[in-house]
Amino acid sequence: MSKTALEAFIRGLHARPMIASVKEAKHIEIALAYREKLGGVFLLTGHIGVVRNYVELYKSHRLPVFLHLEKIGGLSTDYYGLDYLAKTVKPDGIVTTKTNVVKTAKKMGLIAIQRFFLVDTEGLDNIANSLSNAEPDIVEVMPARIPEALRRVQALTPLPVVAGGLLFDRDQALECFGNGATAVSSSKPELWRHTFK
Structure with missing residues (x-):
């Protein structure tokens, strides 16, 4: 993925800061229905036989799509699996918790979003x-409902920060934006319909 593609995705997030985290196949079409309000999709369902x-x-609807590699069945995160992903499946990028996967994905031209779980100060x-070490393109922090931690993560990096997890309503998403998040990700279709900008 070129630097231009990353910049275009980030610009899109500023205009439409909601990312649909699609965890169930039945939500694939729902996310498409809200595509004008979404900055992208994190795909957390499927397997190697259907994910392409x-x-x-x-992509046919111009909606950026990112595969959460640890959630896609049958897909290896080694060099060969990522090579297949980049050349055959062709998502815009990946979401992963693994530093080594971030590095490899970036070498293969994929936008790399690294997901972090904050449970204590050691997480920061x-x-x-x-x-x-990894130099991801974007950082995702979970859970989203820790405003002070979002500010601290934002202070660590100039990268865009996505806040995800435990978001139940629009006001909670707005609180994330007020604390430095560039975008939010949610698996709740009822949140996908909101406009935040």
Whole structure:
């Protein structure tokens, strides 16, 4: 993925900061119905036999799609699996918790979003260490409902920060934006219909 593609995706997030985290096949079409309000899709369902069709569907509607690699059945995150992903499946990028996968995905031209789970202050230290080693394009922080932690992560990096997890209503998403999040990701279709900008 070129630097221009990353910049275009980030511009899109500023205009439409909601990302649909699609965890169930029945939500694939729902996300498409809200595509004018979404900045992208994180795909967390499917397997190697169907994921290419899902990616092509979203891309045909100009909706950026990212595969959460640990959630796609039958897809290896080694060099060969990522090579197949980049050349055959062709998502815009990936979401992963693994530093080594971020590095490999970026070499293959994919936008790399690194997901971090914050459960204590050690989690913040891990983010700082990983950012210097992996150099992802975007950071996702979970859960989203820790405003002070969002501010601290934003202070660690100039990268866009996506807040995800445990979002139940529009006001909670707005709180994330007020605390430095560039975008939010949610698996709740009822949140996908909202306009935030």
